[in-house]
Amino acid sequence: MRGVIPHSILFIICLMAASSFSIEKSGEMVQSKKQKYLFLAFCLVPTFIMFSIFTLYPLFSGLYYSFFEMSGSSSNKEFIGFDNYIRLFNxxxxxxxxxxxxxxxxxxxxxxxxxxxxxxxxxxxxxxxxxxxxxxxxxxxxxxxxxxxxxxxxxxxxxxxxxxxxxxxxxxxxxxxxxxxxxxxxxxxxxxxxxxxxxxxxxxxxxxxxxxxxxxxxxxxxxxxxxxxxxxxxxxxxxxxxxxxxxxxxxxxxxxxxxxxxxxxxxxxxxxxxxxxxxxxxxxxxxxxxxxxxxxxxxxxxxxxxxxxxxxxxxxxxxxxxxxx
Amino acid sequence: MKRSIGEILGKGAIRIPLILWSLAVLYPIFWMFLGSFKSNAEIYRNPWGIPETFNWQNFADAWTNYNIDTSVFNSLIVTFVGAVLTLVLAIPTAYAIERLKFRGSHFLFTLYVSAMMIPMVLGWIPLFFLLAQFNMLDNIYGLAIVYAVSQLPFTIFVLTSFMTTIPKSLEEAASIDGMSPYGILLKVITPLSMSGIITVTIMNAIQFWNEYFMALIFLQSNENYTLALAIDFISSEAQYTNAWGTLFASLVIAIVPVIILYAIFQQRIAKGMTEGAIKG
CATH class of the missing domain: 1.10.3720.10 (MetI-like)
Known part of the structure; x- marks a missing residue:
């Protein structure tokens, strides 16, 4: 979590979430658009944030971790490129x-x-x-x-x-x-x-x-x-x-x-x-x-x-x- | 006439594998129950037969000496918190995806459903550090949150298919009566999807009660062990202490709630699982 890239991934996920949840024009509903938007956000955003933090972020971050040598704690990591993959094949x-x-x-x-x-x-x-x-x-x-x-x-x-x-x-x-x-x-x-x-x-x-x-x-x-x-x-x-x-x-x-x-x-x-x-x-x-x-x-x-x-x-x-x- | 005799014989022959497989399934389970009443000496003398006397000593030992009481309590909390949290997160999203048309609803649904197919084992390493950073490592509530999110895709998937069957006119009527969308979700949609909610919750609860691997990674100290971990611990100890009776007693404690749920909700569970697999 301390690296710059994981945070930016999380940020992109949240942006994706925000942009994909824009509502479509509705016909003759009485309630205002803003209220409808709020309700939609209430339904989708908390769940999607939890899903992003505990499912999407770990998956992407797992890909990212595979290019590092890390032992012990996450702050203790060193970029090693494809070395882990070379080790995998050997x-x-x-x-x-x-x-x-x-x-x-x-x-x-x-x-x-x-x-x-x-x-x-x-x-x-x-x-x-x-x-x-x-x-x-x-x-x-x-x-x-x-x-x-x-x-x-x-x-x-x-x-x-x-x-x-x-x-x-x-x-x-x-x-x-x-x-x-x-x-x-x-x-x-x-x-x-x-x-x-x-x-x-x-x-x-x-x-x-x-x-x-x-x-x-x-x-x-x-x-x-x-x-x-x-x-x-x-x-x-x-x-x-x-x-x-x-x-x-x-x-x-x-x-x-x-x-x-x-x-x-x-x-x-x-x-x-x-x-x-x-x-x-x-x-x-x-x-x-x-x-x-x-x-x-x-x-x-x-x-x-x-x-x-x-x-x-x-x-x-x-x-x-x-x-x- | 000739044909019906052949059919009778055929049916008799077909029953042999059915009966044999029933024995293969039931015997080990019965035997586990029987073993939980035997003393260690008796397990060695007579491992596969009926116990000479039924004594509850193994259960008492497991309960007090091996901290099964704490693990049962932890498992109950993880199961309950996990199951409730799954519903709180899944019901609004399932409703929004199924009923409120918005741009990206199809994409969002596909995203959730495809997560069911992805091997989460890759995510467990970063999740380990994430939980450590949130101070939720070795914490049963942290585990409950991880469980709840892990069952979100399946739960959303099942609930949306249940919500399709609710007539739209009911929501419209409630809306004309001046009910807010929050009220509709809570007082109209949730009660009407109760059948789906019950099915999916029973399955999630069994899943959380049984879960082993995430608990193994995310819990560390004995006092936070869930039942699955405690049993695994007793099992590895038993290689040296030979406390097999205690091990069987703890297995029985783990399986009895599942048997009770299965006895009551057998059809729901079987239907839920097959449909979840077929449509997924």
Whole structure:
């Protein structure tokens, strides 16, 4: 906050706010223009100021910080140009964190979409009496705290007491037992299951909403044409719920890239030996554990850029002609 | 006939994965409740079964020895202040964007909504220094403000879509009766959007109650810990003290309010979240 540029950014934001809020001429309203202007300002300005201070300013200022070497406090910073970015490209751990993030993205998209689609079809197409029960149960983990989910699953993976190793012992598969979260190979894949466990419900409901809107007549027509259940699924259900599928995939990708570090932080803290660090948890470690705030901001810029690029590419890949039968 | 038998069998087969997944969801949660009543010795002896006796010692330990009482209190304040502040900031803006036509209203709406897609993690570093400068670092009210602003885009988004359904004639009638625009906002629009306000507030409250990472960055001393941080702290301690029972008891304390809200408002929460995701 002490630098000149952050203040000027804040000032520009306020100017933008002021200029964009000018009101349009109104017709025959009785109240004077000034009163209307005051009311509009009352509605918009306090909120926008708070939003500027606590959301817009930090984002722009994060970009600005990435060109500085700062440790300890904000007054203690030195302009170093692109040095942080050069360091970023030469940091071996960075590439690993990117790979880990995209590993989680891909496995979560595949796992959640297959299971959510299966459950959504099962609960809508087949008339099961207790369907509301499954809907309520499957959705619940979506509103559980990541801390609770993480700790619960740490215990499920516990080498001595955990459900996974006890279950393997029960099945006589002791040779498959592992210290799941303590193993450099298995720690990252072990994080996928809790994420799927916690995510399925929301996407199942989104897909169910789409399937419920499909007219029964399409299935009847397909039935008459002799289409099997499987063909009906691929030729009728999938194309007609494509908008929901697309949104679900985009949503999983965005929330994973922007939030996978939370479960990582709770369950492994990035360990063992950086085997589970993702971009966000590495940022946390650099900025708030080792106090390299400038370098942390550079990692933040990378997260922003990568997630924007990923979303744009995905939107291009997932575009599909709108289907109307 | 042949077909219906096939269908019955098919339905039976389809239930197997449904039942298995229900168990996968419910069992760990039940087990957490059961574990909170077990002594440490019993957790080691019989980690996944029913407790021999139900004793509340773990809850008492968590409550007094691990300062869970303070954290519950802090979490309640952060949740309450955060949720109220979100509404105070979001309702007028949602109303102005939806009903008062002004130049830039579309731009402003797009700006708020696109903030939902931006990874805020980049902003947390400057925010850390900003809070330090305002003397709001390690302060639960500072955290509540950060929470409220972080949920603004989502809240404005949900509320505008609720306000579209309010008939314009009601505002016009109130205006002809001589009510000021402030009165219309407070006495006409706010009560009529109550359904949307309740939905979005429940979701914000659950979000604030559960939140972990911003609390981790912006709070530092034990006496300011929210519940999520206190639990994380007990969890890392338990690696050495093996106080698993206490850990489970604190997890139960954290999850019970969420279960109660879910039991009452299940449909609102599910609908709010899916629609928020679909339209966003």
């Amino acid at each position: 940091d071996d751990i960075i590439l690993d964190t990117i790979i880990h993030d995209y590993f989680l993205v891909v496995t979560k998209v595949i796992g959640i979409m297959i299971m959510a689609m299966f459950f959504a079809v099962a609960l809508t197409q087949l008339k099961i009496k207790e369907a509301p029960f499954y809907r309520i149960v499957f959705f619940f983990p979506n509103i559980m705290s990541v801390v609770v989910i993480g700790i619960l699953w740490m215990f499920i993976y516990n080498p001595d007491l955990g459900l996974v190793n006890s279950g393997l012992a029960f099945l006589g598969l002791e040779n498959l037992q592992r210290p799941w979260l303590g193993s450099e190979t298995w720690a990252l894949p072990s994080l996928v299951l809790p994420s799927i466990w916690a995510g399925i419900g929301l996407f199942m409901l989104m897909l169910m909403g789409g399937i419920a809107n499909i007219s029964k007549s399409y299935y009847e027509a397909a039935e008459i044409d002799g289409a099997t259940q499987w063909q009906q699924f691929w030729r009728v259900t999938v194309p007609l719920v494509w908008p929901q599928i697309k949104i679900s995939i985009l949503y999983i990708v965005i929330t994973t890239l922007n939030g996978s570090f939370i479960i990582v932080q709770v369950m492994t803290g990035g360990g063992p030996n950086n085997a589970t660090h993702v971009m966000g948890s590495y940022l946390y470690q650099q900025a708030f554990v080792q106090f390299n705030f400038g370098y942390g901001a550079t990692i933040g810029v990378m997260i922003l850029v990568l997630s924007l690029i990923t979303v744009m590419i995905l939107q291009f890949l997932l575009r599909r002609e709108k289907v109307d039968y």
